[in-house]
Amino acid sequence: MRTNTPAGRRAPDHPAVDVAALLDEGWRPVPLRQFVLKIRSRCNLACDYCIIYEHADQTWRRQPHAMAPGTLRQTARRIAEHAARHGLQRVRIVLHGGEPLLAGPEGVAHLARTVRDIVGEAGAEADFTVQTNGTLLSGRMLDVLAEHRIRVGVSLDGDRDAHDAHRRTAAGRGSYDRVMAGLRRLSGEHPDLYAGLLCTIDAASDPVAVYESLLPTRPPVIDFLLPHAHWGAPPQGPPGAYGRWLAAVFDRWAQAPRKETSVRMLDELLHTLLGGRSRLDWVGITRTVSVFVEADGAIHQNDTLRTGHDGASASGLDVFRNSFDDVLLHPGFAARQAGERALAGACLRCPELSVCGGGEFGHRYRPGAGYRWPTVYCTDLLLLIRHMRGRLPRPVEQTR
Numbered sequence: 001m002r003t004n005t006p007a008g009r010r011a012p013d014h015p016a017v018d019v020a021a022l023l024d025e026g027w028r029p030v031p032l033r034q035f036v037l038k039i040r041s042r043c044n045l046a047c048d049y050c051i052i053y054e055h056a057d058q059t060w061r062r063q064p065h066a067m068a069p070g071t072l073r074q075t076a077r078r079i080a081e082h083a084a085r086h087g088l089q090r091v092r093i094v095l096h097g098g099e100p101l102l103a104g105p106e107g108v109a110h111l112a113r114t115v116r117d118i119v120g121e122a123g124a125e126a127d128f129t130v131q132t133n134g135t136l137l138s139g140r141m142l143d144v145l146a147e148h149r150i151r152v153g154v155s156l157d158g159d160r161d162a163h164d165a166h167r168r169t170a171a172g173r174g175s176y177d178r179v180m181a182g183l184r185r186l187s188g189e190h191p192d193l194y195a196g197l198l199c200t201i202d203a204a205s206d207p208v209a210v211y212e213s214l215l216p217t218r219p220p221v222i223d224f225l226l227p228h229a230h231w232g233a234p235p236q237g238p239p240g241a242y243g244r245w246l247a248a249v250f251d252r253w254a255q256a257p258r259k260e261t262s263v264r265m266l267d268e269l270l271h272t273l274l275g276g277r278s279r280l281d282w283v284g285i286t287r288t289v290s291v292f293v294e295a296d297g298a299i300h301q302n303d304t305l306r307t308g309h310d311g312a313s314a315s316g317l318d319v320f321r322n323s324f325d326d327v328l329l330h331p332g333f334a335a336r337q338a339g340e341r342a343l344a345g346a347c348l349r350c351p352e353l354s355v356c357g358g359g360e361f362g363h364r365y366r367p368g369a370g371y372r373w374p375t376v377y378c379t380d381l382l383l384l385i386r387h388m389r390g391r392l393p394r395p396v397e398q399t400r
């Protein structure tokens with residue numbers, strides 16, 4: 001297996017595998033199914049941990065504010081081409097930013113129509129989600145989202161104090177009240193559109209209080225996110241703080257008399273602990289089927305890489321010159337589909353590898369030494385996985 005960086009050669013500053021060697025070994029990529037479109041590159045909030053604006057990568061500065069109509073059509077044509085070539089009947093389109101709803105109701109409607117029409121000509125259905133900061137969910141916007149069957153995921157970090165500690169405007173005003181007003185409209189008038197909440201963990205907060213503060217709008221799913229970090233910029237707090245935080249949420253969530261909501265990370269870890277396959281990129285050994293398209297049509301790997309260095313998520317490919325089949329053979333994308341072949345030696349020897357999978361790629365980065373390392377959250381994930389394993393009703397053997 002050609003996985004280690006040869007002595008004396010600098011490790012790549014992007015995730016990478018030797019694609020020719022993988023193909024020789026019989027590896028074949030699987031088609032992309034999720035297309036994250038950065039339809040706006042700017043935001044009306046200035047959250048202090050934002051992966052786009054507040055980390056090492058600053059490529060947003062070189063992006064147009066909005067995806068131009070021609071770029072959108074070309075992106076849709078590439079998606080249609082990929083769907084036709086691989087016989088995909090459904091593709092997932094995630095409208096992202098910046099803040100995607102800055103496009104306004106008419107802009108969102110035009111965009112959904114354009115992509116659906118072009119992808120539909122290839123015989124595929126486009127399922128839409130928008131990931132928003134929740135401040136622009138007016139009645140008119142929600143009507144348009146409903147008309148175009150666009151489901152809505154919202155970022156909310158807990159109660160007012162927890163949320164406004166990080167998610168503020170450039171002038172320093174909290175966004176909690178506007179987000180909650182939008183969430184009440186969404187969950188009250190369009191519950192079928194409500195895709196869930198995204199909550200970035202602050203390990204100094206009370207985990208049970210944060211979890212309970214997210215429940216009143218009845219989110220179908222909560223995604224808890226580990227703050228973006230890597231070995232050169234480790235997370236705040238002592239090792240294990242995030243694992244203990246999540247373990248406390250797990251106990252509260254699992255002991256509820258009835259299921260209150262899904263917690264995606266915990267659901268996937270449980271599923272994987274019981275021998276199933278994870279559907280999350282960074283739980284278990286999975287094959288990523290997601291790709292990002294920037295406002296100018298550049299194809300990027302994943303926002304989580306942006307914490308490493310400027311240009312870390314870029315691929316050098318774009319929708320004007322490249323097909324999404326080109327993407328599948330890019331060394332960075334291939335690394336995300338290469339499974340154990342892209343992992344660190346420490347992970348390959350780890351008894352919890354089949355459950356953990358080595359963690360999110362961006363969190364594996366070590367400046368000057370590349371991505372072939374365990375996640376910087378290794379201690380946290382081990383702690384959480386062992387905590388959950390210890391609470392399963394019958395002993396489940398480690399699979400390695």
Ligand code: SF4
Binds near residue numbers: 346375381
């Ligand atoms: S727990 Fe740590 S060593 Fe084990 S697979 Fe995950 S990141 Fe690798």
